[in-house]
Amino acid sequence: METTKRGFCWKLFLLYYLFVQGSAQDFAQTQFICTSVPKDMDICAATLQNGVPGEDLKTTVMQLRETVLQQKETIMNQKETIRELTSKLTRCEGQSAPETGDARPGGRRKDPGTKNTMGDVSRGPADTLTQLSQTLQSLKQRLENLEQFSRNNNSVQANSLKDLLQTKIDDLEKQVLSRVNSIEDGKPGLRNETEQRGRVESTLTSMHQRITDLEKDQKENRPLDKFQLTFPLRTNYMYAKVKKSLPEMYALTVCMWLKSNASPGVGTPFSYAVPGQANELVLIEWGNNPMEILINDKVAKLPFLINDGKWHHICVTWTTRDGVWEAFQDGVMRGSGENLAPYHPIKPQGVLILGQEQDTLGGGFDATQAFVGDLANFHIWDRKLSVGEIYNLATCSSKAQVGNVFSWLESSLDIYGGASKWTFEPCRQLN
The missing domain is CATH 1.20.58 (Methane Monooxygenase Hydroxylase; Chain G, domain 1)
Structure with a gap:
């Protein structure tokens, strides 16, 4: 009987110890003192001698037991809630079956073995x-x-x-x-x-x-320069690649005919990348931003308004001295500026792409930046054309010249991804 009583007192003592230690925040003013007890001494008597009233100890143990039961009930409720939420999450995942996300905003990474003819963005x-x-x-x-x-x-x-x-x-x-x-x-x-x-x-x-x-x-009956390229959809694989690189240039003029009603932004009519610089020379209208010309990743905003579904002739001139640039739409100067990559020559040995913006040399295309529409008579000169020369190009004058760096010929391009060619007569568009 004495052994049973002593064992019970030990249990009460241990429970009291655990309760006090586990509830230190609730009993911040309580001080627990550990006292040695002789082996043959009654534990309950020792406890009382050390100032812990037996009745208080009993009340404390009852409170502790009630607290433990409440915590156990709370844990059971939480487990049930977790099981219910897990079940709902599993059902949602099974219904949505999401694809692997790309790091690009608004994009999806597709299976390399699957050709997506509708673009690189997720669609419902x-x-x-x-x-x-x-x-x-x-x-x-x-x-x-x-x-x-x-x-x-x-x-x-x-x-x-x-x-x-x-x-x-x-x-x-x-x-x-x-x-x-x-x-x-x-x-x-x-x-x-x-x-x-x-x-x-x-x-x-x-x-x-x-x-x-x-x-x-x-x-077969079409002259080699009387054609247009059509990019009907925003994709990351429709493009044309110029077969030769550009030379080093300290001045340039880029001209072309464009037709598009894409929104927001017509995309990237062309991009030229060199080793170490993907944005060596880029023309882009992306999102709700105005059209921009990038040279060595420096930007100038262009005052073009072309996404009305009609053909427009646009030209941009630039010289490395002071980075002076001019922008022409339909033969008329619409804007000019300076300090665009001053004293930086356009580097050679790059890749010139029509219809896509390059994030890496010759690749890294993003469907959201792709050109949508028609493009024709793309020419590049290594000098600044005069106002009269640009006007002749826009009005289909017989005095109009072709680019001495790149001229618009079917034999100068490789076409990829379903972009199509068609007969194009710029003068006929103006009549």
Whole structure:
């Protein structure tokens, strides 16, 4: 009996010790003193002798027991809440099935083995429908070009080509709308949205190839410099690469014809990168910013307004002395400035790309910065053209010159990713 009593007192003592130690913040004024007790002495008696009343000790133990029970109940409730939240999170993850995110804002990293013909940005059904509509509009524009070609040339072959193309576009439109409906309705016939999107994109790729094949006959009768490049979508793979690099230049003039109604921003008509500097020479209109010219990563804002869906002729001149620049739209000077990369010559041995902005030499394209629209008659000179020379270019004068550093020829470019070529007559656009 004495042994049992002593064991019980030891337990009370230990519980009291743990309670006091674990509740130091609540009992900041309490001081605990550890006292040695002879082996044969009654623990309860020793406790009382050291100033801890037995009744108070009993009350304290009861309070401790109640606290432990409350904490146990709280822990059980928390465990149940965690299980419920975990279950909900698992269901949400299973429904969303997110893709791997890219480090770029607004972008997605795609499987390198999957060709995305609709761009490098994530899309829901509504976005997919918008992109498909833009693609179909581009194809129909090319059909109108065929009709114009047939009227100008009164060619039976061209009329036959136009009829065949119209039939194929109508067929594609039906196929695309059917697939978009299946995406929006969530029909169970396709396993997931990725597979649905892949089938739609495969159809578009096939259609682009058909049209390209049809256009080959028309291209054979076209002069090498009478063409335009069309970039119908924001992608990270549609572009043209100039076959040769630029020389070192202490002055330059860049001119071209552009047509776009892209928003926000028409994108990057061209970019020139050299080893160690991706932004050696870039023309870009990105987001809600105005169009800019970058030289050695230094920026000048240009007063161009061109995203109205009409053809515009633009030129930018620059000299390394004091970094003086001038901007011309449709033959008229719209702005000028200085201190744009002064005394920095344009470096040689780089890569010149049309339609994309380079983050690395010859690559690192971002779909959000891609050019959307039509581009033609891109020329570069290693000198500053006069106001009269630029006006002749914009008005299609017979005195107009071609670039001595780069001139607009089909043989000077390699085309990638589905960007298409078509006949272009700048003077005809002005009539």
